[in-house]
Amino acid sequence: MTPIRLAAIGAGQRGMDVYGRYALDHPQEVEFIAVAEPIPQRRDRFVSAHDVAPAMQFTTWTDLLNQPKVADAVVISTQDQNHIAPALAALEAGYDVLLEKPMATTLADCVALVRAAEQTGRVLQICHVMRYTDLFTQVHDIVQSGRLGEIITVEHRENVAYWHMAHSYVRGNWRRKDETSPMILAKCCHDLDILYWILGEQVTRLSSFGSLRHFRQDAAPRPDVPARCTDGCPVEADCPFSAPGIYLQHRPFRAIAAVFGQPEDADLTPYLDWPLTTLAHGDKRPEALRYALEHGPYGRCVYHSDNDVVDHQVVMMETERGTSVTLFMHGHSHQQSRTMRYDGTRGTLEATFAMQNEIKIHDHLTGKTEVIEWFSGIDGHGGGDQKLMAAFVAMLRDGTRAPLTDARASLESHLLAFAAEEARLTGAVVNLDSYRKQAWGA
Ligand SMILES: NC(=O)c1ccc[n+]([C@@H]2O[C@H](COP(=O)([O-])OP(=O)(O)OC[C@H]3O[C@@H](n4cnc5c(N)ncnc54)[C@H](O)[C@@H]3O)[C@@H](O)[C@H]2O)c1
Structure with a gap:
């Protein structure tokens, strides 16, 4: 059986760790032969996991979709506000599309996507994994x-x-x-x-x-809590939201250590992917995680973010x-x-x-x-990620063209x-x- 050939648009957490992972686990069913991803570390990680040829590596979805059709379908897992443009372009270019939720961030754009899928006759399956x-x-x-x-x-x-x-x-x-x-x-x-x-x-x-x-700032436990947990926060040890507590000591995950056959005080890094893989482009080494907390968004005090x-x-x-x-x-x-x-x-x-x-x-x-x-x-x-991807691949293979979550x-x-x-x-x-x-x- 020839595997279905996919192109990934976005190789972040979902593109790499969910849909990419599915292809690695089911090589007879499906393979990623192209990728578009602007962040070099993420693109390289995807390219090496899937052995993507140099001519099929793109910095952005526009470069990929400007080529004559290279794959059977595309999987779009860019961020929410970057769904509508690649999805419309991919449908116009004749691709069937698996698109992350939310389909788009305005109601008018969601309606435009429904219309485009129905006018082009392409499959547009939304990742409503539940x-x-x-x-x-x-x-x-x-x-x-x-x-x-x-x-x-x-x-x-x-x-x-x-x-x-x-x-x-x-x-x-x-x-x-x-x-x-x-x-x-x-x-x-x-x-x-x-x-x-x-x-x-x-x-x-x-x-x-x-x-x-x-x-919010006015809910901070003390007025002198610093902007980052790693900047000597006086209440760090007592804060459930402490970034080192969550990402380095894995405090919230202690209760599930037994699931991995580990004692409560074990280093759980090898067993945890998300959310750890989002910190440093998939690099889970303690020094990479610590650097990310000291310099990146995930080390911010929850009372001093811009949320x-x-x-x-x-x-x-x-x-x-x-x-x-x-x-x-x-x-x-x-x-x-x-x-x-x-x-x-x-x-x-x-x-x-x-x-x-x-x-x-x-x-x-x-x-x-x-x-x-x-x-x-x-x-x-709860198994929804895998079954959603399996349904998309099966539908491409048997030609039923009617996804549950069109x-x-x-x-x-x-x-x-x-x-x-x-x-x-x-x-x-x-x-x-x-x-x-x-x-x-x-
Ligand atoms: N179905 C679900 O249950 C579920 C769960 C989590 C997230 N999501 C959705 O999945 C989407 C992706 O989430 P994520 O956590 O993987 O985000 P992410 O930020 O980790 O990944 C998005 C990737 O898109 C890349 N990108 C940006 N511009 C691009 C361009 N022009 N061309 C190609 N790639 C580009 C980014 O560099 C990034 O690597 C979001 O819309 C999110 O809401 C869905």
Whole structure:
């Protein structure tokens, strides 16, 4: 079997460590034969892992897409605001595309992508990895089977761990709305997507509240905390967000050392990839990590960064069948998890999506509870990353050309996220029927 040939646009954390990794693990199925990446260390790392020929190494996506078609498809994993331009250009150039979420950072651009995919007839699959996980697939199937009866209320929580919040939304790439997107889009387009998919119905109106409550200068534990944790911070040892504590001593990950068969005080560096690989272009040596903390964004004090995205937000929604749905997103959780509860006329479902997954189904008639539990590992979004890529490759191979998360299916979650941000900022209740019509220019 000849492997499907892919070109990578962006060889950062997702391009290299998720999609690149999949190809290295499945060489009979798929290979990366070209890469576009402006940062030399990242490009070199990708080139050497995938043995990319010199003529197929590009500094930027424009150089790659200016060539006659070089591969069967492209995988675009540039940053949020750099999705729309390469995606439109790749579709025009005749490529099928796997595009990272969010599809784009304005609603008009999301709609333009749906139109471009449908006009060119190319596949545009969005990386809504949650739909490919075992847990959300099972919750979807249970709800859609009618076993819970008519769903009356849904409560869904996106519990971002305190250290992940600090890493991505205070110090890291998604800390500023103007550079990427509001957190409800960046983080919760996944959650809005699975809610829409599981319920199979559209939202008719929504409202939202939230703010940046904690990671700001006036919340610092003392007025004299320095700009960097490594600059002799007087409260470093007592701060859960300490950069050396997270990245060098791995304090948040101590509790999971046993998963790797290690004692709590072991050096966990060899076992941890993300978030360590984001600090120094994949270099995990202690000296490279320390240098990154002393000079780069991840060593900043969480009270002295230039972040402006929220650290908590709630979205209240009503659906077309009258179901009440709440989505809670916050960055102060003890562990990374998504937790949810569906209450229906015949049963209640409670589920936890974390390292240890659990689904409980309580039956109103019999009073019995079925419990399903399994362990899904510490990374890869509970297996969703791998299954998403496997689905993309299988679709290219067998020609079905209908991904579960195509651009049109993915649009709804983005639309809800933009509406939620508008509702949060204005205090208004947003009517989604008019919002949808406006988005399509109707
Ligand atoms: N599906 C998911 O669950 C999931 C999870 C995390 C991140 N993401 C999304 O994936 C995307 C990438 O995230 P990441 O963490 O890998 O970011 P990253 O910053 O590590 O990688 C982006 C890469 O794009 C490169 N790039 C910039 N300009 C370019 C150009 N002109 N041509 C080619 N490459 C260019 C950058 O140099 C960088 O290496 C983001 O949009 C993010 O929101 C999705």
